Amino acid sequence: MPVITETPEPLSRRERERLQRRREILDAARAVFAEKGYSNATLDEVAQRAEYAKGTIYNYFASKDDLLLAIFDDLYDDLNAIIEARFSPASMEGRSLEEVFHGFVRAYMEHFFQNRELFLILVKEAYRMVFSDDREKACYFQQQRERMVSAMVPTLEHAIARGEMKPLPAVAVANMLLGNVNGMQMHIALEGLEEAPCDPVLHTSDDAAAFLTTMLCDGLLDRS
């Protein structure tokens, strides 16, 4: 159930070419941002890599931040695909909540390992924009998170109804789950700045998934 469906009428050559050029700029920007970081990257360099001039970028994106948000759109689409694949009613059939969590964390972490630089830029710039004075940009991230949470909530509520999960507020649980995965990513990303005490639990998507799943499902206390 994608939020916006492709318009069915075929696009004119003009429109196709326009989208193509937009995509070229987007790809160049992603590469440059990932390489230098967002704030260190200049639009001149993005333009150069895309083989256009700086002014051209402004025919396709309203501002540097806008360009960044367009990149984030793609990233968030991927993440939502992961969530929807794991939490849709269909894929819940015959799977325990534990299995769903495990699969989700694994896939999410996998994606993180494959797009590290971009994830780190996402985190850094998200915090910048969320606390900026620009209400609209701040809301963008709120809405993206809302979208993820909404995709998880029905499944969690269903698990509660079946008696599989404790009757906790599903929205809070979804947020916590996302928060824990993100927290883990940060933890991994930041290792190596110091002498790296390096707890080896977390260095593959499998390990991360196992740790989080155990912890979230059964808790820390030893009730045996």
Add this chain to the structure above:
Amino acid sequence: MPVITETPEPLSRRERERLQRRREILDAARAVFAEKGYSNATLDEVAQRAEYAKGTIYNYFASKDDLLLAIFDDLYDDLNAIIEARFSPASMEGRSLEEVFHGFVRAYMEHFFQNRELFLILVKEAYRMVFSDDREKACYFQQQRERMVSAMVPTLEHAIARGEMKPLPAVAVANMLLGNVNGMQMHIALEGLEEAPCDPVLHTSDDAAAFLTTMLCDGLLDRS
């Protein structure tokens, strides 16, 4: 057990006055930063509020970022005091791990509610600096976190030894605990940007502590 003990020799009048002036600037900076946000605040304004001129600030702090880090020093001292009060061997006597968690989360959230603006600046600027090219500033936050984690780990390991906690890696658990409290703060801080779906579980330090404690100690699954 504070990390640095006060030097025992009494300070000369000069030194006392110097510290006093430094403190005045620090307080003015905290007020201005909290009010306008760090990046919107100018040193001219800080100086004005402290009733000095801009140049004077540079007699006490090497840069704007340095000034901010000095403010964070105080904040982190508070947080460490909270952690040490709850996780010290002495205060563990006769308390279950559950009680320790609960007390910790409650106190930590309390402090957050009383210093919201500063916490938000901390989060935003920490992410900025951690991902900046300045290795030294990045490490500052690593070390502060390391300090907090280190204060918690012995208690967690003790709980494992007593069979109260599952034998999970203590460092990862400590990080997770901190991550969850921070995640909750973010969640609270960001409500109200949109129409606010507003799950009411999290709006007092008591609720937050209860939710997190249940969840972390016993997990999500209903094994009854």
Add this chain to the structure above:
DNA sequence: TCGCACAATGACTGGCCAGTCACCGTATGA
């Protein structure tokens, strides 16, 4: 009384780069 060290001052500079816009080239279609 002098001189030195310490401290305050605030006008000024330097560097940065996002965003602009007047101009040019090219394709389309009348």
Add this chain to the structure above:
DNA sequence: TCATACGGTGACTGGCCAGTCATTGTGCGA
């Protein structure tokens, strides 16, 4: 063949403010 629109171009500008430094003031000890 000309007219129009669409798109590309890149030199330029405007605004910003952290950080500097030459100058002035002050208090203390000799």
